[in-house]
Amino acid sequence: MRPSTPAYLIDLAVIRQNCEVLSEIKARTGCRIIQALKAFALPGAFPVLRDHLDGCCASGLWEARLAREFFGETVVTCGPVYRDTDTDLFDLSSHIIFNSLSHWYRWRDYALNHPRYQQDYISYGLRLNPQCSTGSTPIYDPCRHGSRLGTLPSSLQNADLEGLSGCHFHSLCDQNSDALALTLEALDLHFGDLLRLPQIRWLNMGGGHALTRVQYDQKLLIDLIKQSQDHYNLEEVWLEPGEAPVLNAGALHSSVLDIFQSGKETIAILDVSATAHMPDVLEMPYRPDLTLDGSPPLDRGAHRYLLGGSTCLAGDIIGSYYFHRPLRVGDRLIFEDMAQYTMVKTTYFNGIQHPSITLRDENGKDETIRSFDYEDFKQRLM
Numbered sequence: 001m002r003p004s005t006p007a008y009l010i011d012l013a014v015i016r017q018n019c020e021v022l023s024e025i026k027a028r029t030g031c032r033i034i035q036a037l038k039a040f041a042l043p044g045a046f047p048v049l050r051d052h053l054d055g056c057c058a059s060g061l062w063e064a065r066l067a068r069e070f071f072g073e074t075v076v077t078c079g080p081v082y083r084d085t086d087t088d089l090f091d092l093s094s095h096i097i098f099n100s101l102s103h104w105y106r107w108r109d110y111a112l113n114h115p116r117y118q119q120d121y122i123s124y125g126l127r128l129n130p131q132c133s134t135g136s137t138p139i140y141d142p143c144r145h146g147s148r149l150g151t152l153p154s155s156l157q158n159a160d161l162e163g164l165s166g167c168h169f170h171s172l173c174d175q176n177s178d179a180l181a182l183t184l185e186a187l188d189l190h191f192g193d194l195l196r197l198p199q200i201r202w203l204n205m206g207g208g209h210a211l212t213r214v215q216y217d218q219k220l221l222i223d224l225i226k227q228s229q230d231h232y233n234l235e236e237v238w239l240e241p242g243e244a245p246v247l248n249a250g251a252l253h254s255s256v257l258d259i260f261q262s263g264k265e266t267i268a269i270l271d272v273s274a275t276a277h278m279p280d281v282l283e284m285p286y287r288p289d290l291t292l293d294g295s296p297p298l299d300r301g302a303h304r305y306l307l308g309g310s311t312c313l314a315g316d317i318i319g320s321y322y323f324h325r326p327l328r329v330g331d332r333l334i335f336e337d338m339a340q341y342t343m344v345k346t347t348y349f350n351g352i353q354h355p356s357i358t359l360r361d362e363n364g365k366d367e368t369i370r371s372f373d374y375e376d377f378k379q380r381l382m
């Protein structure tokens with residue numbers, strides 16, 4: 001039976017297929033691949049991810065706790081900043097990456113005196129800014145002018161690097177390995193001397209690699225990883241994709257609640273929202289794929305609708321779509337590829353119904369693992 005709407009439906013069999021691709025890359029390169037929890041953090045899916053991946057990438061304290069509680073001991077924490085009270089990170093993480101040298105200096109004494117460091121259970125790295133913009137969306141470009149993400153080469157002059165044994169960069173966004181090749185060239189230009197220091201044992205190449213897309217050039221990725229390993233004499237290369245392990249593994253089921261005319265537009269209002277339930281649709285922005293009666297929309301035709309969300313935001317618009325028949329109140333529209341950057345980012349804006357979460361297991365059986373009600377909305381505010 002299909003879940004009642006609104007609902008996210010997560011398909012574990014698809015996650016398994018994606019992870020098998022990642023396992024193959026690991027086997028052919030010896031690299032480590034971890035799930036970036038910022039994109040997808042559903043403990044119910046961790047058993048499948050854990051069969052193939054090495055651990056998690058956490059952006060901060062709560063993700064690190066979740067990773068340690070439900071996934072395992074390899075927790076690579078990489079946040080723009082850590083609060084003075086975040087000392088538990090040193091018990092939870094296997095690696096902590098610092099965004100700037102000033103932040104590293106602030107934490108260094110604590111970090112180097114921590115018993116887990118002295119017993120070699122944790123190591124520290126520095127996030128670098130390769131200064132190589134390869135994407136097209138400024139909001140997702142950590143190399144943009146004045147970026148607050150990653151250390152610039154100019155900051156490294158006279159730097160004291162004692163205690164650092166790894167480097168990290170993250171500058172891609174759903175890109176192919178040709179963008180990684182360009183980035184690695186820039187990295188070598190700006191940071192080659194640093195990477196060749198014997199103390200640097202690992203390089204983390206961040207996320208944004210579209211590893212599970214059909215058109216992804218895996219051979220180039222594999223060559224680039226091997227070249228980096230040899231070139232800098234690295235013990236470990238890490239990738240921390242968020243999207244790739246769960247690509248196409250989630251759908252957002254919605255229903256049409258109202259249909260009316262507004263000037264030349266025919267509006268259909270749904271029981272989901274772009275701003276509250278699929279925020280990247282507005283931030284990127286992009287037009288999500290969907291199906292009606294199992295069919296994708298047409299490129300053109302007679303039945304055109306502007307699909308709107310159910311919040312008060314004037315721009316809570318999902319997009320304009322042509323359908324093979326007129327929409328009716330009660331129709332189910334299923335938005336595709338909704339596992340990543342949705343459930344981790346949703347809000348209770350306007351107090352509208354939050355989609356429930358249903359897991360489809362590898363035998364095709366569905367179980368609703370979380371429903372939301374008024375108490376959930378209220379508890380966040382009191």
Ligand SMILES: Cc1ncc(COP(=O)(O)O)c(C=O)c1O
Nearest residue numbers: 036039170207208209241242243
């Ligand atoms: C530091 C870092 N690592 C990994 C990721 C995951 O990226 P993606 O989901 O595009 O693979 C991100 C995304 O913003 C990130 O900022």
